[in-house]
Amino acid sequence: MTYAAALGMTVLEATPERTRVAVTVGSTGLNMHGTAHGGLIFSVADEAFAIISNQHAQAVAVETHLSFFRAVREGDLLVAVATPERVGRTLATYRVEVRRGAEGEVVALFLGTVSRRETVHPAG
Numbered sequence: 001m002t003y004a005a006a007l008g009m010t011v012l013e014a015t016p017e018r019t020r021v022a023v024t025v026g027s028t029g030l031n032m033h034g035t036a037h038g039g040l041i042f043s044v045a046d047e048a049f050a051i052i053s054n055q056h057a058q059a060v061a062v063e064t065h066l067s068f069f070r071a072v073r074e075g076d077l078l079v080a081v082a083t084p085e086r087v088g089r090t091l092a093t094y095r096v097e098v099r100r101g102a103e104g105e106v107v108a109l110f111l112g113t114v115s116r117r118e119t120v121h122p123a124g
Helices: 038-053
Strands: 010-014 019-024 057-068 077-087 091-100 106-119
Touching (some): 019 038, 057 091
Antiparallel strands (some): 019 077, 077 091, 091 106
16 A cells, blocks of 8 residues: 555546646544644655656656645645646656645645656556
C-alpha cells in the first residue's frame, strides 16, 4: 500500500494541465488542537504535485513551500488542485491550491519545483 492510499487519498483528475487529489480529514489526521495536522495538508498537496510533475518527465522535487491560511476540521474534504506555473526543459514549477471541498476556500498554498530528468514515453 502506498503512503497516499494509507492516508485515504483519491486521485480525481490527472492531466498535465490540472491534477486534483482529495482526502477527507479523519480523527487520525488531527493535531493536538483538534484541527488537521499540517503534515496531512502537506501530504495531499505533495501528492498532487508528484502526479502532475511526472506526467511527461521523470521528476524529482528540489524545493517546496507551503503556506497555511485556514484551519481545517475533522470531516472536511480537502482537494489539492495542481497547475503548472512554468514548465521548462530541466526545471518545472507547480502551484497547488488546497481547498476545502471541490470549489471551496483555499486553506493552504503549496509551490514546488522539480528537476526534470528524462521524457516519459507511453507504453505500447
